[in-house]
Amino acid sequence: xxxASSRLQRLERVGLTLTRAxxxxxxVALMALAAMTLADGLARWLANRPIEGVRDAGALIVxxxxxxxxxxxxxxxxxxxxRVAASVFGARVGRALDALAALAVxxxxxxxxxxxxxxAGKLARAGETxxxxxxxxxxxxxxxxxxxxxAVFVQGIVVILDVxxxxxxxGP
Amino acid sequence: MSPLLIGAAGIAALLLLILAQVPIGxxxxxxxxxxxxxxxxxxxxxxxxxxxxxGLLASVxxxxxxxxxxxxxxxxxxxxxxxxxxxxxxFLGHRRGGLAYxxxxxxxxxxxxxxxxxxxxxxxxxxxLPEMLRRGYAEGFTTGTIAAGGTLxxxxxxxxxMILYCIVSRTFIxxxxxxxxxxALLAIxxxxxxxxxxxxxxxxxxxxxERAVLGERLAAxxxxxxxxxxxxxxxxxxxxxxxxxNEAASVAAVLSLAFAVxxxxxxxxxxxxxxxxxxxxxxxxxxxxxxxxxxxxxMTLARVPEALIGAIGGLAVPPVAxxxxxxxxxxILGAVFDEIAAMLITLPFVLPIIExxxxxxxxxGIINVVVVELGMIIPPIxxxxxxxxxxxxxxxxxxxxxxxxxxxxxxxxxxGLLTLVPDIALALPRALKA
Numbered sequence: 038x039x040x041a042s043s044r045l046q047r048l049e050r051v052g053l054t055l056t057r058a059x060x061x062x063x064x065v066a067l068m069a070l071a072a073m074t075l076a077d078g079l080a081r082w083l084a085n086r087p088i089e090g091v092r093d094a095g096a097l098i099v100x101x102x103x104x105x106x107x108x109x110x111x112x113x114x115x116x117x118x119x120r121v122a123a124s125v126f127g128a129r130v131g132r133a134l135d136a137l138a139a140l141a142v143x144x145x146x147x148x149x150x151x152x153x154x155x156x157a158g159k160l161a162r163a164g165e166t167x168x169x170x171x172x173x174x175x176x177x178x179x180x181x182x183x184x185x186x187x188a189v190f191v192q193g194i195v196v197i198l199d200v201x202x203x204x205x206x207x208g209p
Numbered sequence: 210m211s212p213l214l215i216g217a218a219g220i221a222a223l224l225l226l227i228l229a230q231v232p233i234g235x236x237x238x239x240x241x242x243x244x245x246x247x248x249x250x251x252x253x254x255x256x257x258x259x260x261x262x263x264g265l266l267a268s269v270x271x272x273x274x275x276x277x278x279x280x281x282x283x284x285x286x287x288x289x290x291x292x293x294x295x296x297x298x299x300f301l302g303h304r305r306g307g308l309a310y311x312x313x314x315x316x317x318x319x320x321x322x323x324x325x326x327x328x329x330x331x332x333x334x335x336x337x338l339p340e341m342l343r344r345g346y347a348e349g350f351t352t353g354t355i356a357a358g359g360t361l362x363x364x365x366x367x368x369x370x371m372i373l374y375c376i377v378s379r380t381f382i383x384x385x386x387x388x389x390x391x392x393a394l395l396a397i398x399x400x401x402x403x404x405x406x407x408x409x410x411x412x413x414x415x416x417x418x419e420r421a422v423l424g425e426r427l428a429a430x431x432x433x434x435x436x437x438x439x440x441x442x443x444x445x446x447x448x449x450x451x452x453x454x455n456e457a458a459s460v461a462a463v464l465s466l467a468f469a470v471x472x473x474x475x476x477x478x479x480x481x482x483x484x485x486x487x488x489x490x491x492x493x494x495x496x497x498x499x500x501x502x503x504x505x506x507x508m509t510l511a512r513v514p515e516a517l518i519g520a521i522g523g524l525a526v527p528p529v530a531x532x533x534x535x536x537x538x539x540x541i542l543g544a545v546f547d548e549i550a551a552m553l554i555t556l557p558f559v560l561p562i563i564e565x566x567x568x569x570x571x572x573x574g575i576i577n578v579v580v581v582e583l584g585m586i587i588p589p590i591x592x593x594x595x596x597x598x599x600x601x602x603x604x605x606x607x608x609x610x611x612x613x614x615x616x617x618x619x620x621x622x623x624x625g626l627l628t629l630v631p632d633i634a635l636a637l638p639r640a641l642k643a
Binding site: 057060061063064065067068070071072074075077078082092095096097099100102103104105106107109110111113115116117118119120121122123131134135137138141142145148149152153155156178181 | 226227228229230231232233234235238239242255256258259260262263266267268269272275276279446451452453455456458459460462463466481484485487488489490491492493495496497550
């Protein structure tokens with residue numbers, strides 16, 4: 038029992054470390070884009086010469102950067118959730134609902150990841166590129182899809198942890 | 210099935226999932242996709258799981274949310290809240306209730322360099338709470354003032370609530386930022402008036418302090434100079450038209466980071482913690498927006514807004530009565546719900562009604578922000594009250610709620626004025642466009 042509990046704690050720690058690191062990578066990318074946007078704005082204002090391609094690639098970088106933050110909110114269970122049922126029907130019901138809700142979240146994120154793969158595939162087949170720099174857009178969306186699959190894996194950890202909490206007998 | 214029944218079934222299913230502890234954003238996605246599938250089949254319904262989120266993930270407008278959150282993180286780390294508070298207190302602290310005036314003024318100023326209300330209240334509490342209590346201010350009055358100051362943030366651009374409203378309602382962010390200027394000034398004035406009334410009625414809650422000498426005032430002002438410079442860069446660039454909203458958000462994030470680093474206030478641990486919190490808040494907001502967007506898709510496909518407009522058009526009541534009813538409904542909903550989530554869930558069918566009644570979407574955005582602001586301090590949820598209680602557990606929740614009461618009255622007066630005189634919000638953007 039103690040060994041199982043320790044394994045679960047280790048699993049949670051690994052999930053948190055992995056998702057937090059990924060989210061910081063995303064925000065650092067966003068800050069880099071912000072610095073380029075600032076430079077672009079200044080160049081346009083002072084010399085009337087915007088930096089070519091900042092806006093063009095910006096949207097795609099934003100998409101990947103924000104996607105990097107999705108796994109961490111799942112792992113930290115930081116989404117806005119109303120927990121009225123637990124206070125009305127008791128902690129046990131609350132924990133059971135948490136496990137079911139975690140499963141529902143996993144299903145939704147998996148469906149999104151699958152649809153993003155389909156979406157990126159369509160863009161790749163159509164040879165879609167950005168307007169100015171002609172950068173192929175599909176790799177960015179494949180990256181978003183890959184991050185969402187990682188989010189599914191992370192949510193899988195949350196499901197395991199929540200199910201374990203729901204079935205665990207309360208201590209003496 | 211009639212559109213009204215489809216809408217009612219959708220709302221019922223959504224409430225059921227939310228009560229089953231499914232996160233609100235995910236609950237909206239489930240109801241939106243299933244509702245869409247029942248009308249148009251699973252094939253098209255599943256495709257919106259990529260088509261809608263991809264547009265939002267790649268939106269440079271929505272990307273201002275994480276950037277303004279980062280600005281708040283860096284501004285807090287740079288110690289801007291303490292600097293601003295010290296400067297305001299140096300000029301106002303000797304008056305009766307002076308530190309309370311300084312708190313409201315300081316929160317308004319710090320709100321301009323911080324994206325979120327709860328962050329503003331939490332950060333400011335660290336600077337103002339110990340100082341006010343040390344000088345003999347009453348606990349309830351002190352915490353009430355800080356809570357009210359924190360909520361002001363929602364009305365002061367760059368406000369994340371405003372950005373979210375604009376994304377879902379497809380309104381220009383800059384229009385809402387312009388429309389917020391006069392209501393924000395009015396909100397500050399009403400909060401200051403609330404303090405004036407409280408200290409007149411009960412002077413013991415706020416004793417007079419010592420007057421700061423000129424040298425102290427100048428030193429405090431010098432300390433606040435970087436924060437004022439950041440405000441000038443963001444507001445000056447935005448309102449003079451040099452920067453777009455997205456560029457202003459980039460300037461804000463980069464400059465606040467630069468200030469925090471230059472002042473040596475940003476160690477690795479606080480940077481790591483700040484980034485983690487910003488990332489989590491970013492993803493939470495995006496998931497709600499994605500959910501709201503898919504839910505809106507379903508409601509629009511079912512023609513629910515048109516059916517509601519038809520039903521309400523048949524009622525023989527003046528538009529202002531319908532608006533008043535909606536406001537009361539929001540305040541009740543806010544008692545059991547998160548106000549921002551309530552706004553995003555109801556917007557798809559409430560906004561068309563508002564526009565049909567002859568009101569402006571920008572004005573409704575300002576009204577929504579004031580309602581969200583109120584919801585942050587009214588019981589039983591009052592998120593900012595809980596944040597303050599968390600920071601000062603020795604002060605009872607009841608004491609904080611009692612202290613917040615005069616400011617709730619001030620916000621209700623503001624809401625009434627804005628409802629009866631929409632031009633308070635709309636005159637400035639209209640004049641500038643003309």
